[in-house]
Amino acid sequence: MHINLPTWLTLFRVALLPVMVVVFYLPFAGHNITAAVVFVLAAVTDWLDGYLARRMNLTSAFGAFLDPVADKLMVAVTLFLLVESHRGGWPGVLMAVTAAVIVGREISVSALREWMAEIGMRATVKVAFIGKLKTVMQMVALVVLIVQHEKAAEALRLYHIGEALLVIAGVLTIWSGLHYLRAAWPSLSADGASSKRAAE
Structure with missing residues (x-):
């Protein structure tokens, strides 16, 4: 190869x-x-x-x-690195929940795209603008949180900005996931025969 x-x-x-x-x-x-x-x-x-x-x-x-x-x-x-380094209290819970939402969405959308590809409808769930925006917000948040993960007192404000950006990315993650689900819903809600006809 x-x-x-x-x-x-x-x-x-x-x-x-x-x-x-x-x-x-x-x-x-x-x-x-x-x-x-x-x-x-x-x-x-x-x-x-x-x-x-x-x-x-x-x-x-x-x-x-x-x-x-x-x-x-x-x-x-x-995300796993940041969750592990961010234990204790509600901030730790928020970080863990946000990470779970993001990872869960990635797994779900990947499975959705794989299934849609199997029935010949892969283009229905192609990457949308909201997905790209989510990715940019997510990357910026992760860079800030990696730099400030030790949460030194003088850098705590920037760390909180990183946390806020990650939460926003989590919201966009849910939004984009619902966007893909809505696009695929006619195929998901159809019976087997209808799905097969849609693929043809």
């Missing part, structure tokens, strides 16, 4: 995840900023591999499969 440049970038993004986890926990000055830089680098490869695939027509079945998997791994792993 030939692996093209966009797919190599996606594989590189996956390889950055354990690096970010290790750096996140290493006890050296600036480890939080270093972990954030690794996260941003992974996010940049997410944009770059898609751009190159479209611009240079370098698409592949393996790349199409791996890219969304890498994206969801990146977000889920980062």
Whole structure:
């Protein structure tokens, strides 16, 4: 199997995840900023591999499969790190609930897209603007929270901004999930025969 440049970038993004986890926990000055830089680098490869695939027509079945998997791994792993470092009290509960909503939505939408693809209706649940907005808000929030996860007194206000942005991302996550569900609902609510006719 030939692996093209966009797919190599996606594989590189996956390889950055354990690096970010290790750096996140290493006890050296600036480890939080270093972990954030690794996260941003992974996010940049997410944009770059898609751009190159479209611009240079370098698409592949393996790349199409791996890219969304890498994206969801990146977000889920980062959320787990932040939840683990944010224990205790209502802020910790809010962080855990928001993380659960985001991860749950990603799993649900992935399953929905897979099912819609099986019946030939994949385009019905293509990425919408609200989904892209959710992703941008989510990435910004995660970068802020990685940098400030130690919650030093002088940085607490910025940390709270990161928390607020993540909650907003969680709301957008629910909104975008409902958008995809609404688009797919005619197929989901149809009986087997109707679904088969829709696919044809």
